Amino acid sequence: MTDAQTAERSAEPIRVTGFGTDAEGLVHLLPDHGDTTARCSFTDWHSYVTCVDWFEERTCPVCLADLALDLGAEIPADILAELDEMAAPWPGRWLLRPREGDRERVVGVFAGPGGWDEGLAALGARYDAVGLDLSGDACATAERAGHRRVVIDITLLDPEHPALRWIVGVILSPPCPAWSTAGKRAGLTARSLQVLTAMLRAAGKASGRGGWAERSGATWADVRAMAAAMPNPEAGLVGEVLIWALGLQLHGEALRWVAMEQSANLPEDVREAVSFELALAGWSQQQWVELDAADYGVATHRRRVFFMAVCHGRIPGSVRPNMPFAEQTLAAALGWAAGERVNTRGVRGVDANGRPKGGNTFSADKAGWCLTGKARTWYRESDGYRLTEAEAGQLVGFLSTYPWRTSEPTARKDSRTSAFQRIGDVVCPPVGAVVLGALTGRPWHRPVVDYLGRVYGGAELPAPVDVPQQRGQRAPVDLLTLAA
Numbered sequence: 180m181t182d183a184q185t186a187e188r189s190a191e192p193i194r195v196t197g198f199g200t201d202a203e204g205l206v207h208l209l210p211d212h213g214d215t216t217a218r219c220s221f222t223d224w225h226s227y228v229t230c231v232d233w234f235e236e237r238t239c240p241v242c243l244a245d246l247a248l249d250l251g252a253e254i255p256a257d258i259l260a261e262l263d264e265m266a267a268p269w270p271g272r273w274l275l276r277p278r279e280g281d282r283e284r285v286v287g288v289f290a291g292p293g294g295w296d297e298g299l300a301a302l303g304a305r306y307d308a309v310g311l312d313l314s315g316d317a318c319a320t321a322e323r324a325g326h327r328r329v330v331i332d333i334t335l336l337d338p339e340h341p342a343l344r345w346i347v348g349v350i351l352s353p354p355c356p357a358w359s360t361a362g363k364r365a366g367l368t369a370r371s372l373q374v375l376t377a378m379l380r381a382a383g384k385a386s387g388r389g390g391w392a393e394r395s396g397a398t399w400a401d402v403r404a405m406a407a408a409m410p411n412p413e414a415g416l417v418g419e420v421l422i423w424a425l426g427l428q429l430h431g432e433a434l435r436w437v438a439m440e441q442s443a444n445l446p447e448d449v450r451e452a453v454s455f456e457l458a459l460a461g462w463s464q465q466q467w468v469e470l471d472a473a474d475y476g477v478a479t480h481r482r483r484v485f486f487m488a489v490c491h492g493r494i495p496g497s498v499r500p501n502m503p504f505a506e507q508t509l510a511a512a513l514g515w516a517a518g519e520r521v522n523t524r525g526v527r528g529v530d531a532n533g534r535p536k537g538g539n540t541f542s543a544d545k546a547g548w549c550l551t552g553k554a555r556t557w558y559r560e561s562d563g564y565r566l567t568e569a570e571a572g573q574l575v576g577f578l579s580t581y582p583w584r585t586s587e588p589t590a591r592k593d594s595r596t597s598a599f600q601r602i603g604d605v606v607c608p609p610v611g612a613v614v615l616g617a618l619t620g621r622p623w624h625r626p627v628v629d630y631l632g633r634v635y636g637g638a639e640l641p642a643p644v645d646v647p648q649q650r651g652q653r654a655p656v657d658l659l660t661l662a663a
Contacts, residue, residue, distance in 0.1 A: 240258045240261040240262050240265065241262070241265075241274050241275065243255070243258050244258050244259070244262055244271075244272075244274075244275055245275055245276070248275065248278060254272075259271055259272075262274050262275075265342075266340075266342040268311075268329045268331055268336075269309065269340065269342035269343065270307075270309065270342070271342075273307075273342040273343070273345070274341060274342050276345065277345050281307065282305055282306050282307040283306050283307065283347045283348075284306065284307045284308070284345055284346050284347060285306040285307070285308040285309075285346065285347060285348045285349070285350065286308070286309060286310075286311070286343065286346055286348075286349045286350070286423070286427075287308060287309065287310035287311065287349075287350045287351075288311055288333055288349060288350065288351040288352075288353075288419060288423055289311070289312055289333060289351055289352045289353050289354065289416070289419075290310025290311055290312050290317075290318075290321065290326075290328065290350070290352070291310075291312055291314070291317050291321070291352055291601070291604060291605050291606070292316075292317045292318075292320035292321050292324075292583070292601045292602075292605055293310075293320065293321040293324050293326050293581075293605070294352075294575075294576075294577075294605040294606030294607060294608050294611050295310075295350050295352070295438075295440075295606050295608075295611045295615070296308065296310065296321065296324070296326040297324070297577065297581075297608035297611070298606070298608045298609070298610070298611025298612035298613075298614075298615055299611070299612070299615055301608055301609070301612040301626050301627060301629075301630040302612050302615065302616050302621050302623060302626050303621075303626060304615070304619070304621060306348075308326070308327065309327050309328075309329060310326060310327065310328045310329070311328070311329050311331055311333055311336070312328065312329075312330065312331075312333075313330065313331065313332055313333065314330075314601075315330050316597050316598075316601065317601055318330045319585065320582060320583055320584075320598075320601060323582035323585065324581060324582055333416075333419060334403050334416075334419075337399060337426070338399070338422060338423045338425075338426025338427050339399075339426050339427075339429055339430070343427060343430060344430040344431065344433065345430075345433045346427050346430070346433060346434055347433055347434060347435050347436070348434070348435060348436045348437065348438070348618075348619070349423045349424065349427060349434070349436075349437050349438075350437075350438045350439070350615075351419060351420050351423065351437070351438070351439040351440070352439070352440045352441075352606055353416040353417050353419055353420070353439070353441060354413055354416055354604075355441055355442035355604075356413065357371070357411045357413050357414035358414070358417075358441065358442035358444045358445050359442040359444060360444065363411070364444065365409075365410045365411035365414060366409070366411060366413075366414030366417075367444070367446065368410055370408075370409065370410060371409045371410055371411065371414050372446060372448060372449065374405060374406070374408045374409050374415070375406075375409070375414060375415060375417065375418065375449060375452075376448065376449070376452050377405065378402060378405040378406060378415060378418045379418055379421055379449075379452045379453060379456055380452070380456070381395070381397060381401075381402045381405060382402050382418060382421040382422050382425060382456065383421065383425065383456035383459060383460065384397065385397040385398070385399065385401070385402050385425075386421075386425035386426060386428070386429060386460065387429075388425075388456075388459045388460045388461075389425050389428040389429065389457075389459075389460030389461055389462075390428060390429050390460075391459075391460060391461055399422055399426065402418070402422060403415070403418070403422070406418070417441065417445070417449060417453075420437065420439045420453060420486065421453060421456055421457070423437070424437045424457060424460075424462075424488065425456070425457075425460055428460060428490065434490055435489060435490055435491065436487070436488065436489045436490070436618050436619065437486070437487075437488050438485065438486065438487055438614055438615060438618055439485065439486040440483050440484075440485055440486075440606050440611075440614075441483065441484050441485075441486070442483065442484065443469050443482045443483055443484045445484055450467050450484070450486070453465075453486065454467070454488075457488055461490070462488050462489065462490055463489055463490065463491055463492055463493065464488065464489050464492075464493050464494050465486070465487070465488040466486070466487045466488070466494055467484060467485070467486055467487075468484070468485050468487070468498050468614075469482060469483070469484045469485075470482070470483060470484075470485060470498060470610055470613070470614075472575070472576065472607040472609065472610050473506065473507070473546040474503065474504060475500075475504055475607075475609050475610055475613055475627065476504040476505070476507050476609060476627070476628075476631045476635075477507060477546075477574075477575065477576045477607050477609055477610070477631075478507045478508065478509050478511075478512035478513075478546055478547060478573065478574045478575075478576075478635070479509065479546055479547040479548065479549060479550045479574045479575060480546055480547070480548060480549050481549050481550070481575065481607055481610075482549070483606075483610070485498075485610075485614050487614065487617065487618045489618070494617060494618060495617070495618075495619070495620030496616060496617035496618070496619075496620055496621070496622075496623070497617055498613050498614060498617045500624070506545060506546055507546060507631070507635060508543065508544050508545050508546060509521065509543040509544075509545070509546065509547040509574060510543040510544055511635070512573055512574060512634075512635050513543075513570055513573065513574075515543055515559070517544055518544065519542075519543040519544075519559055519560070519561055520540050520541065520542055520543060520559075520560045520561075521540060521541055521542075521543055521547065521548075521557055521558070521559060521560070522539060522540050522557065522558050522559075522560050523539050523540065523541070523548065523553070523554070523556075523557050524539035524556075540560065543559075547574060550571060550574055550575055550602065550603055551603040552596070552599045552600035552602075552603040552604070553599075553603075554566060554571055554599055554602070554603060555571075555595055555596060555599040568583040568584055568595065568598045568599065568602065569581070569583070571599060571602045572602055573634055573635070575602060575605060575607050576607040576608045576609045576610070576631075576634060577602075577605075577608060577634065578633060578634055579634075583598045583601065583602065584598050608630065609627050609630060609631060612626060612627050612630065613627060
């Protein structure tokens with residue numbers, strides 16, 4: 180191009196055209212740029228996307244959308260539709276770099292019906308979040324509550340998708356029946372633990388230790404396929420914590436933290452292997468904590484292990500209060516009279532001493548037993564009254580108005596059994612708020628107390644207290660044997 184042509188081009192606005200009339204009329208005065216072959220980073224991702232040089236019409240929808248935002252204009256509808264197609268199942272806007280004032284982006288994996296989301300909302304945290312889950316009923320529940328969901332098989336997704344380049348945090352709640360007492364605990368067999376440990380090592384190598392070493396050449400599909408050798412392949416879903424943490428880390432500096440919830444029966448060997456692989460990938464701190472929801476003012480017990488990790492620096496907060504929360508009793512939470520008892524198993528056989536075989540009742544004048552999907556058959560012994568879905572939700576820390584089942588008469592039937600299963604599996608929102616508050620440095624004491632006040636009304640609640648930062652745990656040196 181001659182100097183005269185360059186001057187002529189620089190003096191005139193470059194008209195941007197795209198995929199329809201909505202894009203016409205957008206103009207942009209491009210600076211005199213020495214490199215006239217600058218190209219969009221998405222050229223190699225989708226071969227049909229072409230971002231031509233600075234002095235030609237731009238046909239890349241990412242560039243067109245960026246240009247519209249730079250000009251203070253709305254993204255044309257047809258361009259946004261093209262972005263959505265490129266980014267699926269993620270929002271098309273996630274292909275664009277965040278602008279000042281945009282909410283930070285978070286991914287929820289095995290996101291369920293909304294426990295983590297409600298915890299974030301209790302903190303007053305506002306993220307641009309998308310949750311993924313294979314359960315259509317769980318996703319429908321979350322969407323009725325205002326949380327964005329995608330029904331999809333998580334194991335089909337690639338954490339290196341370019342739409343995920345600016346994710347700051349990832350939250351996971353892999354299914355726990357393979358580990359929990361309520362399930363068959365098939366994950367605890369020697370064969371399962373052997374395969375899972377190998378799978379976690381393979382994930383670390385597939386990522387090149389988060390980009391610090393040469394990648395093994397194995398794909399994420401290859402790593403996931405290893406779970407087929409387990410007696411219950413569902414146990415291998417715990418490995419998704421590394422697949423997502425390390426896969427997202429490969430995008431660069433945006434990712435800051437990861438949180439995971441799992442059964443308290445998850446073996447120490449598995450916990451140490453996860454921590455070790457992240458330590459090799461340069462993650463600066465990892466921490467495992469076992470928390471019981473009843474210790475944080477929830478009306479039932481629910482002990483879970485939570486994993487927290489940060490890429491840089493230290494975990495800024497603590498999950499430990501200086502002063503214990505007051506016990507929230509089941510009776511007070513539901514407005515029952517004192518002295519009631521809850522039957523969990525109906526009429527049981529008796530032993531040689533005339534006592535029922537296995538405990539099947541508990542006092543409602545203290546925090547209730549861990550609520551599972553089978554709580555749909557619990558009843559109050561005095562009159563046979565059974566819990567409603569709203570009451571069961573309150574017992575695990577949700578507002579009574581949470582939409583566990585649809586009220587639309589034309590909708591597909593959503594059974595009581597399915598609703599109680601979702602309630603039995605969900606993360607308790609107050610506990611989710613504690614974990615995410617500690618992990619992101621947001622004060623959680625007063626927000627959790629205020630939230631519990633809305634859930635349980637005038638029940639006695641503790642005042643918030645200042646909590647010093649808690650030191651985390653790094654993977655011990657002797658875990659080097661795991662890399663052998």
